[in-house]
Amino acid sequence: MSFTGFGEVAERLRRSTVQVASGRRGLGSGIVVKSDGFIATNAHVVGPVVAPGVDNPGLSVQLPDGSSFPGRLEARNTRRDLALLRIPALNLTPATLGDSDDLRVGELVMAVGNPLGFMGAVTTGIVHAIGRRPGLGPTKWIQAEVQLAPGNSGGPLADARGNVVGMNTMVAEGLGLAVPSNAVARLLAGELQQASLGVVVRGVPVRTRGAERLGLAVLDVATGGAAEFASLRAGDILVGIEGRDLRSLDDLEGALEGNQERVLRVQFVRGDPNKIRSVAIRLHCPEVAVA
Amino acid sequence: MENAMVSLSNELAKLVERFQPDVVAVHARPHYPSSGVLWRPDIIVTADHTVRREEDIQVTLSDGRTVDAALVGRDPGSDVAALRVKDLGAPIAHPTTEARGSDPVKTGELALVLGRSPDSGPNAGLGIISAVSGPWRTWRGGRLDHYIRLDATLFPNSSGGMVVDCRGQILGIATSALSRIAGLAIPASSVNRVMDGLLDKGYVARGYFGIGVQPVAVPEALREKLSLPNQSGVMVVSIEPGGPADRAGVVLGDIVVGLGDTSLEGIEDLQSFSDSGAIGKPVKARLIRAGAAAEVMITVGERPAR
Numbered sequence: 001m002s003f004t005g006f007g008e009v010a011e012r013l014r015r016s017t018v019q020v021a022s023g024r025r026g027l028g029s030g031i032v033v034k035s036d037g038f039i040a041t042n043a044h045v046v047g048p049v050v051a052p053g054v055d056n057p058g059l060s061v062q063l064p065d066g067s068s069f070p071g072r073l074e075a076r077n078t079r080r081d082l083a084l085l086r087i088p089a090l091n092l093t094p095a096t097l098g099d100s101d102d103l104r105v106g107e108l109v110m111a112v113g114n115p116l117g118f119m120g121a122v123t124t125g126i127v128h129a130i131g132r133r134p135g136l137g138p139t140k141w142i143q144a145e146v147q148l149a150p151g152n153s154g155g156p157l158a159d160a161r162g163n164v165v166g167m168n169t170m171v172a173e174g175l176g177l178a179v180p181s182n183a184v185a186r187l188l189a190g191e192l193q194q195a196s197l198g199v200v201v202r203g204v205p206v207r208t209r210g211a212e213r214l215g216l217a218v219l220d221v222a223t224g225g226a227a228e229f230a231s232l233r234a235g236d237i238l239v240g241i242e243g244r245d246l247r248s249l250d251d252l253e254g255a256l257e258g259n260q261e262r263v264l265r266v267q268f269v270r271g272d273p274n275k276i277r278s279v280a281i282r283l284h285c286p287e288v289a290v291a
Numbered sequence: 292m293e294n295a296m297v298s299l300s301n302e303l304a305k306l307v308e309r310f311q312p313d314v315v316a317v318h319a320r321p322h323y324p325s326s327g328v329l330w331r332p333d334i335i336v337t338a339d340h341t342v343r344r345e346e347d348i349q350v351t352l353s354d355g356r357t358v359d360a361a362l363v364g365r366d367p368g369s370d371v372a373a374l375r376v377k378d379l380g381a382p383i384a385h386p387t388t389e390a391r392g393s394d395p396v397k398t399g400e401l402a403l404v405l406g407r408s409p410d411s412g413p414n415a416g417l418g419i420i421s422a423v424s425g426p427w428r429t430w431r432g433g434r435l436d437h438y439i440r441l442d443a444t445l446f447p448n449s450s451g452g453m454v455v456d457c458r459g460q461i462l463g464i465a466t467s468a469l470s471r472i473a474g475l476a477i478p479a480s481s482v483n484r485v486m487d488g489l490l491d492k493g494y495v496a497r498g499y500f501g502i503g504v505q506p507v508a509v510p511e512a513l514r515e516k517l518s519l520p521n522q523s524g525v526m527v528v529s530i531e532p533g534g535p536a537d538r539a540g541v542v543l544g545d546i547v548v549g550l551g552d553t554s555l556e557g558i559e560d561l562q563s564f565s566d567s568g569a570i571g572k573p574v575k576a577r578l579i580r581a582g583a584a585a586e587v588m589i590t591v592g593e594r595p596a597r
Binding site: 005006008009104105106107108125126127128129130131132133134141143145159160161173174175 | 294295296297299300301303304305306307308311403408410411412413414415416417444446447
């Protein structure tokens with residue numbers, strides 16, 4: 001049997017697939033989206049403490065030819081688990097983004113990535129379903145019958161023509177879940193911008209004024225990030241935004257969405273849980289629009 | 292770039308589009324809905340093991356509506372259950388669900404498993420037919436016309452879904468409950484046969500003799516003396532008082548070696564006979580009683596509901 005098949009499509013896709021390393025977070029994959037150094041990947045591959053526009057020493061990108069470059073975070077959206085990096089390299093081979101709204105259940109798809117550090121591994125299957133997953137909120141996922149492993153995160157899921165229709169992000173019940181490529185395109189167009197607070201948080205129960213509520217304990221504050229400028233410290237517990245109680249991490253992530261420079265008032269407790277303090281945090285959103 | 296992959300991809304997506312209007316999600320157990328197929332007008336088939344309650348059943352249709360369904364009947368033996376939804380109408384993609392008759396299913400053919408999830412709509416799994424054989428008795432006691440093993444992954448909501456071949460013919464209903472090692476397709480012909488019984492009575496009637504039996508070897512000397520073809524038969528070890536065999540005068544210790552014109556070598560032959568629609572008819576049972584041949588006429592009864 002000889003035809004332009006999986007092999008050729010995979011080979012083209014491999015040239016646009018990179019490996020993203022972010023120090024402590026381990027390895028993931030990335031998609032070259034523009035020849036002058038723009039790489040799309042998952043926010044969870046990049047890790048939580050880098051702020052957009054700030055150099056992060058641990059972040060590096062390895063190209064298929066083996067060369068390696070330091071990466072800088074340009075934009076991200078943690079709600080959609082997307083990040084855009086830039087590396088100082090030219091003449092890269094960008095992947096072609098397809099229209100994920102046209103993708104149909106049953107279509108053949110192919111995932112390329114670096115599962116467990118093995119570079120350029122290919123897996124194929126069909127689109128099992130497109131839509132919500134129970135327990136994963138209202139967002140739309142491309143659910144594919146492809147075998148993914150840690151390290152595939154951030155890599156391309158392409159249709160039979162080799163156009164990228166999604167970004168492989170997680171595994172649920174053996175199905176590969178990918179963020180639709182149209183969400184990646186929106187991030188590139190600057191529409192999914194999300195400011196970074198520059199904190200690592202973890203949900204904890206807090207008792208303030210006799211009532212149990214959700215708090216987000218600050219575990220780490222990024223150097224040079226917005227939270228550090230506002231004098232937030234590790235150990236502070238965030239309890240509200242603009243006077244409204246936090247009910248989930250999504251409330252915080254949602255409040256950070258938008259591409260205007262603005263001030264966000266965050267309520268938190270430090271030490272005495274009955275004393276709720278408030279801080280004004282200036283949010284910067286670097287202009288990103290990859291034409 | 293048009294290539295063989297693109298055409299295959301298109302064909303698969305078209306098959307999903309064509310058949311998905313007849314595939315529903317079935318809500319009849321906690322946590323995980325299963326799938327079902329609109330099989331005949333107003334009638335949905337699903338995998339019986341996914342029906343964990345007999346009332347308060349709903350189905351989610353291809354247009355997104357969730358409507359009430361009534362349980363028509365169920366046959367755990369073949370893992371088939373039938374639901375009725377008022378005014379649902381006839382299947383769209385397959386007005387009649389005929390078995391793929393003249394042309395048997397072959398190992399290695401591609402097969403799609405189509406299901407529906409209330410969260411994400413239609414879903415599809417692809418694999419090959421990994422094994423096929425002739426008539427087969429399930430561990431639940433039902434008889435299927437073929438054993439059709441799938442290598443597609445069956446997810447919790449795949450059972451009850453439609454198995455379609457690459458030519459767009461319905462092979463059957465997917466189930467994960469009839470084999471420990473793989474998903475199976477309950478053949479369309481078996482579904483049709485079971486469905487007839489379910490629509491008629493709400494269950495599949497099975498023949499009944501009212502005896503408990505133990506397979507035993509027929510000694511060589513006895514075989515020669517009675518000129519029997521049998522290597523073995525089944526010895527009657529219990530008799531239901533007032534049951535068909537009791538009324539016919541069968542006694543403990545009788546060895547049944549034939550029913551009608553066929554010889555009976557073991558329990559499976561007895562079970563096959565019980566399936567065969569002999570209910571209400573007299574059948575000649577050939578026995579060995581006290582070392583001599585004997586015959587009794589038994590009127591086959593219907594197995595009582597448990």
